[in-house]
Amino acid sequence: xxxxxxxxxxxxxxxxxxxxxxxxxxxxxxxxxxxxxxxxxxxxxxxxxxxxxxxxxxxxxxxxxxxxxxxxxxxxxxxxxxxxxxxxxxxxxxxxxxxxxxxxxxxxxxxxxxxxxxxxxxxxxxxxxxxxxxxxxxxxxxxxxxxxxxxxxxxxxxxxxxxxxxxxxxxxxxxxxxxxxxxxxxxxxxxxxxxxxxxxxxxxxxxxxxxxxxxxxxxxxxxxxxxxxxxxxxxxxxxxxxxxxxxxxxxxxxxxxxxxxxxxxxxxxxxxxxxxxxxx
Amino acid sequence: xxxxxxxxxxxxxxxxxxxxxxxxxxxxxxxxxxxxxxxxxxxxxxxxxxxxxxxxxxxxxxxxxxxxxxxxxxxxxxxxxxxxxxxxxxxxxxxxxxxxxxxxxxxxxxxxxxxxxxxxxxxxxxxxxxxxxxxxxxxxxxxxxxxxxxxxxxxxxxxxxxxxxxxxxxxxxxxxxxxxxxxxxxxxxxxxxxxxxxxxxxxxxxxxxxxxxxxxxxxxxxxxxxxxxxxxxxxxxxxxxxxxxxxxxxxxxxxxxxxxxx
Amino acid sequence: xxxxxxxxxxxxxxxxxxxxxxxxxxxxxxxxxxxxxxxxxxxxxxxxxxxxxxxxxxxxxxxxxxxxxxxxxxxxxxxxxxxxxxxxxxxxxxxxxxxxxxxxxxxxxxxxxxxxxxxxxxxxxxxxxxxxxxxxxxxxxxxxxxxxxxxxxxxxxxxxxxxxxxxxxxxxxxxxxxxxxxxxxxxxxxxxxxxxxxxxxxxxxxxxxxxxxxxxxxxxxxxxxxxxxxxxxxxxxxxxxxxxxxxxxxxxxxxxxxxxxxx
Numbered sequence: 001x002x003x004x005x006x007x008x009x010x011x012x013x014x015x016x017x018x019x020x021x022x023x024x025x026x027x028x029x030x031x032x033x034x035x036x037x038x039x040x041x042x043x044x045x046x047x048x049x050x051x052x053x054x055x056x057x058x059x060x061x062x063x064x065x066x067x068x069x070x071x072x073x074x075x076x077x078x079x080x081x082x083x084x085x086x087x088x089x090x091x092x093x094x095x096x097x098x099x100x101x102x103x104x105x106x107x108x109x110x111x112x113x114x115x116x117x118x119x120x121x122x123x124x125x126x127x128x129x130x131x132x133x134x135x136x137x138x139x140x141x142x143x144x145x146x147x148x149x150x151x152x153x154x155x156x157x158x159x160x161x162x163x164x165x166x167x168x169x170x171x172x173x174x175x176x177x178x179x180x181x182x183x184x185x186x187x188x189x190x191x192x193x194x195x196x197x198x199x200x201x202x203x204x205x206x207x208x209x210x211x212x213x214x215x216x217x218x219x220x221x222x223x224x225x226x227x228x229x230x231x232x233x234x235x236x237x238x239x240x241x242x243x244x245x246x247x248x249x250x251x252x253x254x255x256x257x258x259x260x261x262x263x264x265x266x267x268x269x270x271x272x273x274x275x276x277x278x279x280x
Numbered sequence: 281x282x283x284x285x286x287x288x289x290x291x292x293x294x295x296x297x298x299x300x301x302x303x304x305x306x307x308x309x310x311x312x313x314x315x316x317x318x319x320x321x322x323x324x325x326x327x328x329x330x331x332x333x334x335x336x337x338x339x340x341x342x343x344x345x346x347x348x349x350x351x352x353x354x355x356x357x358x359x360x361x362x363x364x365x366x367x368x369x370x371x372x373x374x375x376x377x378x379x380x381x382x383x384x385x386x387x388x389x390x391x392x393x394x395x396x397x398x399x400x401x402x403x404x405x406x407x408x409x410x411x412x413x414x415x416x417x418x419x420x421x422x423x424x425x426x427x428x429x430x431x432x433x434x435x436x437x438x439x440x441x442x443x444x445x446x447x448x449x450x451x452x453x454x455x456x457x458x459x460x461x462x463x464x465x466x467x468x469x470x471x472x473x474x475x476x477x478x479x480x481x482x483x484x485x486x487x488x489x490x491x492x493x494x495x496x497x498x499x500x501x502x503x504x505x506x507x508x509x510x511x512x513x514x515x516x517x518x519x520x521x522x523x524x525x526x527x528x529x530x531x532x533x534x535x536x537x538x539x540x541x542x
Numbered sequence: 543x544x545x546x547x548x549x550x551x552x553x554x555x556x557x558x559x560x561x562x563x564x565x566x567x568x569x570x571x572x573x574x575x576x577x578x579x580x581x582x583x584x585x586x587x588x589x590x591x592x593x594x595x596x597x598x599x600x601x602x603x604x605x606x607x608x609x610x611x612x613x614x615x616x617x618x619x620x621x622x623x624x625x626x627x628x629x630x631x632x633x634x635x636x637x638x639x640x641x642x643x644x645x646x647x648x649x650x651x652x653x654x655x656x657x658x659x660x661x662x663x664x665x666x667x668x669x670x671x672x673x674x675x676x677x678x679x680x681x682x683x684x685x686x687x688x689x690x691x692x693x694x695x696x697x698x699x700x701x702x703x704x705x706x707x708x709x710x711x712x713x714x715x716x717x718x719x720x721x722x723x724x725x726x727x728x729x730x731x732x733x734x735x736x737x738x739x740x741x742x743x744x745x746x747x748x749x750x751x752x753x754x755x756x757x758x759x760x761x762x763x764x765x766x767x768x769x770x771x772x773x774x775x776x777x778x779x780x781x782x783x784x785x786x787x788x789x790x791x792x793x794x795x796x797x798x799x800x801x802x803x804x805x
Contacts (some may be wrong), residue, residue, distance in 0.1 A: 032374035040379045057398060113288075118291040119298065125469065129476040129488070130510035133495035133503050133534035137313050207464070209387075213473065216387040221480050228390060235393035247390045255387030432627040438613075438643035439594050439620040440693065450641055454632040530674055531632040538675040 013185065015135065056070035059241040068245030077230070084215055084226040084253070087143065090152025092211040096204055099155050103162025104196070113163070128153040128214060129221075136222055146226075153214045155209035161203025165196030201265040208261045212254055227253070300468070315501045324505045336490060341509065344486040347403055351410025356464060359415045363422025363460075364452065372424060382422055386468065388413030389477050401482035409478040414467035421463030425456025437523055438539045444533070458532050461525050468521055544570040544593070545698055548602035551588050562588040564754035566602070570697075575723050575742035577728045579787065580750030580758075583793050586733045587623070589755070590701045592619050593731070606697060606796070615697075617639050617702040619690035623702040625683040632666055634738075637672035639689045660692035663722060679703065680711035691722060700732045713771050716743055737791065740782045749787055751794040758794045761787065769796060776780070 045061040049054070055063070071077045106112050114221040128149045140143040169192050177187045219228025227250050303317045329334045366373050366380075392409055399405035429452055437447050453460075479488030491506035494498075526533075549566040551561065562585040570576050591597040593604055604611040606618065617640075622628040628639050639657045646758040648656070661667050664684040674682050678792060684704055690698055700719070704712045723730050735739050740747045741763060749758040763783060765774060774780055794799055 023540040029374040029377075032371060033378040036375040036377070036379050037382075044311075104531075114287075115291040115294050119294045121518075122515050123293065125472075127469070127472045127514045127516040129473050129492070130507045131515070132315070132476075132480065133491055135506065136495060137500075189471060209385075213387045213389060213470065217389045217473065217477055220389050220392060221477060231390055234392050237396060240394075240397070243394055247386060247394065250388035250390045251382055255382060256386055258381070258385055301604075314655070355764065378726060430627050432622055433590075435594075435596050436620075436622065436630075437627050438596060439618065440689075441614065441616065441640060441645055445644075446645060457632070510549050531675075534673060535675045536630045 008039065009058060022040070040208040056240040059244060061240045064244045064248070067239065067241040068248070071242055071245060074225070080225065080227050081249070083224070084219065084228070084250075087146045087150060087215045087218070087224065087226060088257075089148050090143075091215065092154055092204075092208055093206055094147070095154035095211065096158050097152045099207070100162050100200060101160025101199075103159050104166060104184065105193065106159075107163045109164025111177065113167075116227055120131070120156070120163075124156040129217065132218075135218075141223045143210070143224065145222050146215060146224040149218050150211045150214045154211045157207040158200070158223065161199045162196060163197030166192060166279045168199065169195045197268055198265075201268045205258075205261045205265055208257050209254065212250075214255060216250060224239050242266075295482065312500055315504065319441065319501050320508070323501050324508070327502050327505045328509060337458070340485050340487050340490045341513070343403075344475055344488065345480075345513075347406045348410060348471055351407040351469065351474075352468050352471045352479045353413045354407070355467060356413030357419055359418025359467075360410070360422050360453075360460060361465065362414040363419045363456075364426055364448065366419075367423040367456070368429075368452075369427025372489055373427065375424075380416070380420060380423075385415035390475055392477060392481050396482055405476070406478035406483070406486075410471050410474045413474045413535070414471045417463040417470070419463070421459045421466075422456060425459030428459070429455045458529055461529060465521060465525075466518060469514075472517065476510065543570040543574075544606060544731065545605040545608075546602070546611045547591070549589070549592060549599050549604065549607070550601040551592060551597065552600045561600070561754040563592070564756050565749075566755060566757055568748055568760060569727055569758055570731055572696075572729055572747055575707050575720075576746045576748060577744030578731065578748050578750060578753065579735065579737055579740035579791070581752050581791055582735055583610075583753060584750050585753050585755040586735070586750065587701060589750075590620075590699055590731075590733050594618060594699055595612060600731065612654065613774045617696035619693040619695035621686050621690050621698070621700040622685075622705045623705055625679060625686050625703070625706070628686055629682055629689075631673065631675050634671045634673055634686075635666060635677070635685050638674065638685055639692050642689065642693050647653070656692045656694070657688075660688040663691055663725075664718060678711075680707045680715060683715060685717075687718065687722070691697055691726070695728060698728050698730045700730065703732075706734070712739075717769075717771065726733045731779060736788050737784055738775070741780060741787060742771075747783075747787060749790045749794070759787075759790050764788060 021117055027217040039246070044064075046060075048055075050057045059067075069147060099124045106116055131148060131152060135145040135200045173191050173195075174187065177191045182190065215226065218224045219226035219230075220232055223229055227246055229247045231243050231250075234240075299317075306314055306316045307318060309316050328341075339398065347390055366376055387407065391412055395405050395408050395412070399408050400491065433451060433455065437443070437451050475486075476488035477493075479486035482493055483489040488512060491503060491510065494503035546566055549563055550559045550561075550641070551563040554560075566589065578586060578589070580679045586643050589598065591615070593611070593612045595604075595618075598612075606615045609615070623801050630641070633641065636657050638646060639660055640653055643653045643656060646653075657670070658667070661670055664687050666681065666684055666688060669677070669681075674685060677685070686703070688700075707715065719732070720743065722728070732743055734743075744763050747761045747763055749761065750759045761783070761796070765777065
């Protein structure tokens with residue numbers, strides 16, 4: 001009521017501290033965040049030396065970076081990055097298309113929704129790694145092996161979120177659209193999709209990181225070409241520093257995915273909230 | 281026709297139809313990779329249950345589950361504990377957030393080869409793999425939950441002298457519990473994946489180890505029983521989690537329904 | 543009982559400088575029911591948070607029974623405006639009322655008795671095991687009042703507790719406050735922006751100016767002690783007092799030179 005916006009403790013949830021603040025020189029959160037990263041890097045550099053850790057346990061950051069610097073000049077590294085990226089993107093793409101498609105079809109039909117609910121609940125938690133032996137027998141180290149695992153794991157994330165989204169459609173909006181004679185496609189386009197969009201975005205965000213986990217798994221276990229396999233061979237070849245470096249690369253990969261997908265999601269959600277703000 | 285019967289019919293129809301389809305379509309199968317379901321079902325008891333104390337259920341499934349339980353339990357404890365601490369202090373959160381985001385972003389299977397070297401191929405390595413993979417979703421969701429504690433509820437606690445552990449127990453943990461459970465649900469599916477992977481890399485027992493042994497020795501029907509056991513395990517654990525969540529978050533679902541009908 | 547001396551509160555954040563309270567001095571005697579009334583945005587919530595020890599004032603002090611307030615004082619109970627957010631949705635009605643009693647070193651039986659009595663006093667004896675979100679807004683605020691009553695405070699602070707309930711419920715709750723005050727004699731400070739409510743409830747009404755806030759007037763309400771929604775409100779004295787307070791607030795608003803200063 002009368003308390004100015006500066007009341008301590010009145011934290012606004014779901015926004016990064018300082019990110020929404022006035023455009024001061026450098027937000028405190030950025031300074032602290034960089035300090036944290038620098039501190040972590042320093043510990044990584046100094047601790048192995050101080051504790052005299054053998055190089056095959058935890059090499060100092062500088063030798064990890066040096067190993068990585070040599071590695072990025074090789075063609076093998078880039079083809080591994082490309083392979084991982086391709087598997088991830090292809091698997092996620094297939095899962096999103098299939099998940100959204102199936103979610104919209106199932107979600108907009110009550111009987112279909114009820115009939116498939118138990119099956120979805122049963123199939124969804126089946127760990128996709130259970131399919132590894134089958135994938136190995138059927139496809140060997142081909143791309144399809146990795147895709148089977150990635151698509152299976154990510155599909156359910158997208159499907160279930162899409163179903164939530166479709167279930168959230170306001171029946172009154174749906175009836176209004178019907179009474180104005182909007183066809184099935186137009187109703188999907190203008191009523192169902194805008195409601196389901198934020199849910200789908202959540203599903204894609206979850207699926208994106210699951211897809212990466214499964215891509216690395218396939219490379220590591222089945223031996224599909226990619227970063228996972230490179231880590232494995234670096235480790236078994238005694239190049240521990242390189243293995244750490246490659247794990248860092250997968251982390252950066254994951255970070256870019258997380259940040260990217262969240263940025264897209266925030267754009268979608270902002271749009272969603274602003275629309276709701278107008279109608280309420 | 282009572283509605284319950286219709287409902288049960290709707291729930292069971294598709295699963296029954298799918299199993300029947302599998303049974304029928306595979307019945308005359310001569311493909312070595314896709315044996316008849318009849319044969320898979322036939323050998324299932326022999327494969328997993330026979331042998332008394334040497335049954336694979338006890339020698340392989342139980343060790344896997346124990347490692348999962350220990351790793352997941354530790355991850356939940358560490359994640360919630362550290363999440364409470366980090367979420368309660370803004371400066372600490374801003375200091376650690378980027379580092380945690382980096383660690384969260386590392387796909388956990390990538391660390392398996394290293395952990396094999398660091399911790400050997402015994403239970404310790406597998407538990408560490410599961411712990412490393414499961415801790416981040418719990419930790420980061422707990423931080424989110426703790427920082428989203430309602431300022432009015434926090435004021436209520438302060439003005440009525442509810443402080444210290446009572447405040448954490450009755451306000452912070454409960455208020456953050458929906459986010460904590462979201463994190464724990466994500467962790468559970470990652471944990472199951474890691475349980476299997478850690479056994480595929482190096483192991484002498486465990487369900488993942490056994491299934492791959494079947495595959496490598498071309499014991500294909502047995503391999504299929506293993507896939508079914510893994511599936512049942514995933515579904516069973518998810519069901520247990522759902523039950524726990526309904527108990528812990530009954531208030532939250534009720535609250536959301538109440539808001540929706542306002 | 544409650545002394546406010548030269549209270550001042552200035553919010554400072556990233557170059558912004560907002561003076562919410564300028565210079566407030568007043569006191570509340572033991573057993574009094576005092577209403578604080580002021581125009582919207584006059585810093586009522588800021589004042590109440592300073593009194594409750596939830597905010598540190600920039601200058602001046604608050605004393606409860608002669609002791610300066612540095613944090614939330616022991617014998618003080620607060621009823622917040624946002625009933626939907628001040629109750630814990632994961633606790634039942636009885637658990638919500640019981641929570642503040644847990645650290646008071648009471649026997650289990652005594653706590654149960656306090657909870658039961660408080661719920662009976664607010665007319666909720668029948669629903670101790672309901673969850674707050676299963677109740678209407680008015681009932682939720684009753685739970686919050688029961689929580690304050692069970693705490694057995696020396697001072698009860700109420701921050702616009704009825705701002706968000708409908709008129710009928712509001713009248714019922716006003717009478718509930720009067721009856722609890724009559725029965726327990728607890729010193730009560732009731733903050734509101736509703737002039738009728740302030741005059742109807744209070745023995746004294748303190749009129750606040752617009753932000754930056756000072757005390758505009760301290761008014762004794764010489765209405766009969768027994769109040770009744772129909773009778774009291776139809777008294778000509780009620781209308782006079784009401785008109786008087788209204789005029790004061792209008793003056794206060796007109797005198798403010800920078801009306802947009804407060805958030």
